[in-house]
Every structure is written in C-alpha cells, then in structure tokens.
Amino acid sequence: xxxxxxxxxxxxxxxxxxxxxxxxxxxxxxxxxxxxxxxxxxxxxxxxxxxxxxxxxxxxxxxxxxxxxxxxxxxxxxxxxxxxxxxxxxxxxxxxxxxxxxxxxxxxxxxxxxxxxxxxxxxxxxxxxxxxxxxxxxxxxxxxxxxxxxxxxxxxxxxxxxxxxxxxxxxxx
Amino acid sequence: xxxxxxxxxxxxxxxxxxxxxxxxxxxxxxxxxxxxxxxxxxxxxxxxxxxxxxxxxxxxxxxxxxxxxxxxxxxxxxxxxxxxxxxxxxxxxxxxxxxxxxxxxxxxxxxxxxxxxxxxxxxxxxxxxxxxxxxxxxxxxxxxxxxxxxxxxxxxxxxxxxxxxxxxxxxxx
Numbered sequence: 001x002x003x004x005x006x007x008x009x010x011x012x013x014x015x016x017x018x019x020x021x022x023x024x025x026x027x028x029x030x031x032x033x034x035x036x037x038x039x040x041x042x043x044x045x046x047x048x049x050x051x052x053x054x055x056x057x058x059x060x061x062x063x064x065x066x067x068x069x070x071x072x073x074x075x076x077x078x079x080x081x082x083x084x085x086x087x088x089x090x091x092x093x094x095x096x097x098x099x100x101x102x103x104x105x106x107x108x109x110x111x112x113x114x115x116x117x118x119x120x121x122x123x124x125x126x127x128x129x130x131x132x133x134x135x136x137x138x139x140x141x142x143x144x145x146x147x148x149x150x151x152x153x154x155x156x157x158x159x160x161x162x163x164x165x166x167x168x169x170x171x172x173x
Numbered sequence: 174x175x176x177x178x179x180x181x182x183x184x185x186x187x188x189x190x191x192x193x194x195x196x197x198x199x200x201x202x203x204x205x206x207x208x209x210x211x212x213x214x215x216x217x218x219x220x221x222x223x224x225x226x227x228x229x230x231x232x233x234x235x236x237x238x239x240x241x242x243x244x245x246x247x248x249x250x251x252x253x254x255x256x257x258x259x260x261x262x263x264x265x266x267x268x269x270x271x272x273x274x275x276x277x278x279x280x281x282x283x284x285x286x287x288x289x290x291x292x293x294x295x296x297x298x299x300x301x302x303x304x305x306x307x308x309x310x311x312x313x314x315x316x317x318x319x320x321x322x323x324x325x326x327x328x329x330x331x332x333x334x335x336x337x338x339x340x341x342x343x344x345x346x
Contacts, residue, residue, distance in 0.1 A: 073201035084183035
C-alpha cells in the first residue's frame with residue numbers, strides 16, 4: 001500500500017504559503033494506519049527497545065501503538081505544564097522565538113534502550129530536544145522514527161549522530 | 174494485573190487541593206499498557222467498530238493502539254486550530270468558562286460505527302462534546318471507553334444514552 005499517496009496536502013495551513021501534510025487521511029484508513037505502525041517498527045523489532053518516547057500530540061498516536069507492537073512501555077514528551085510529577089525540560093530555537101518540551105524526571109532508568117517517535121521531521125528542533133531529554137536521564141537512543149520527513153528542511157542534520165527511520169519523504173513543497 | 178494499583182496520585186496538580194491521577198506510571202509498564210488496550214477493546218471486539226475517535230491528547234495514546242487492535246481507522250478530536258482541513262466544532266461549559274473541540278468535517282460517513290475513547294471520564298463535558306461531533310457527522314456511537322472514571326464527579330450522567338466502558342473506578346478523591 002502506498003502510504004505517501006494517502007497523505008493529503010492542505011494549502012495555507014497553519015499560515016498562508018505553507019502546504020501542510022495532513023496525516024488524518026492515513027489514520028482513518030485501517031490498513032494504512034496498521035501498515036504504518038508495522039513499517040515504523042520494522043528496523044527496531046529485534047533491537048530490545050524498552051521504551052518508546054512519543055512527542056505530543058501526534059507522536060502519541062503512533063507511539064502508543066508502536067510501544068505495544070515492540071513490547072515496550074511508552075513515555076510522553078509534552079508541552080510545558082502538562083506532566084504532573086517532577087520534570088526536566090529542554091528549550092530549543094524556532095524561526096521566531098523558542099519552544100520547550102518536558103519529560104518526567106523518573107521516566108527512564110540508566111541504560112534503557114529508547115526509540116523516539118514523532119509524525120513529522122521538519123526542522124528537527126523538537127525531536128532533537130526530545131533526544132536530549134532522554135540522554136539527560138541516562139537513556140540510550142536506539143533510533144528516531146518518523147512517519148514523514150520533509151527532506152528540504154534538512155532536520156536530519158540536527159539528529160546526525162542517531163539512526164533515523166522515516167517512512168515517507170517529501171523532497172520539495 | 175491490577176491496573177488501578179499502578180496509577181500514581183500526584184497531589185496539588187494542576188492546582189492546590191486536586192489529586193491528579195497520573196497514568197504515565199501505567200504507560201511506561203509494557204504489560205500494564207498492553208493489558209489496558211486489551212481490556213478497553215474487549216466489549217467492542219466483535220461489534221464491527223469502523224472508527225475509533227480519540228480525544229487530544231491522552232486519548233490519542235489509547236485510541237491509536239485500540240484502532241489497530243479493532244481493525245478500525247482512527248479519527249482525532251482536537252483543540253481549536255489544530256486540524257488543517259474543514260472542521261465542525263462543539264463548545265461546552267466548564268466550571269469557569271468554556272472549551273471547544275473540533276473534528277474534520279469529512280472524518281465520518283453516514284452510519285459508520287464509532288467508538289469514542291479518552292483516558293479519563295471526569296465531569297464528562299469533553300466526551301459529551303466529542304459524541305455530539307460524531308453524531309453531527311452521521312456516525313453511530315457504539316460506545317465510549319475510558320481508562321479511568323472518577324465516579325464522584327458523575328460525568329456518566331452526561332453520557333447516559335450511551336454504552337460506557339471504564340476500566341478503573343475511583344469512588345472518592
């Protein structure tokens with residue numbers, strides 16, 4: 001099944017001039033969603049992944065199903081103020097301004113093998129911040145998985161020390 | 174496995190006097206998370222569910238894995254401004270003020286059998302709004318599933334016309 005063909009282009013979202021890759025048309029299709037989880041997990045199936053770290057919010061959608069498939073637990077990386085217990089945080093730069101993500105301070109034990117997942121690799125700031133949070137807690141990054149990679153934004157550069165697995169590539173807007 | 178025992182109480186979150194039921198201790202435990210998906214799906218396994226509707230953000234965690242287990246597609250109900258294509262929305266009252274949730278207008282076809290899922294049934298406003306969105310689009314609600322129900326908040330009253338399946342009950346704070 002061609003997962004790329006089922007992704008919908010939405011023009012001028014979230015602002016004029018942007019072509020947004022809408023994955024809801026993939027999620028609503030049972031076979032496409034099922035296959036996307038299989039394909040995202042495939043390189044990591046025998047790698048002893050203990051925890052899948054999913055990035056809020058669309059990373060939760062894939063991360064929960066992937067954790068289950070890999071026999072792993074799930075850890076959320078969230079926007080500020082959402083996690084109830086003690087957290088550590090990481091702030092990263094955006095084109096204009098900055099953003100912050102948080103993880104529970106007791107989420108990961110030293111040396112645990114971690115797979116980080118999000119729906120989209122764009123400029124890579126969020127994923128790189130999530131990777132830093134995992135490493136601050138002593139986790140070992142086994143890989144970083146994305147449904148979609150926007151190659152022309154070169155987010156891969158921010159994750160060059162890690163194994164990146166992207167299912168779908170877009171080479172231009 | 175006793176899922177209830179693995180949920181963590183966090184005091185004074187999100188504000189003083191509230192005891193927050195923290196599910197991240199369940200999510201990080203592979204067997205507990207796996208069992209929670211099995212148990213959430215159990216009553217709906219042979220009901221011909223076509224779409225699982227998950228409510229942002231923790232409903233995504235369970236909803237994605239449940240859709241896969243049920244051979245269904247997944248539809249997100251999101252906070253305002255997050256869904257890229259044409260939406261319909263539903264506004265509901267909170268203790269102070271109001272909140273709004275949105276769904277893509279083309280997410281559901283007439284008569285499709287829908288399971289709505291979220292992590293927590295508290296006062297029931299969000300879940301009732303999600304149910305209304307599904308029905309406005311012509312979907313048929315087969316049930317509403319929650320990991321946790323806070324019985325003392327009586328949210329069940331707002332969903333009394335529907336089949337409610339909650340795995341874990343708390344009878345008092």
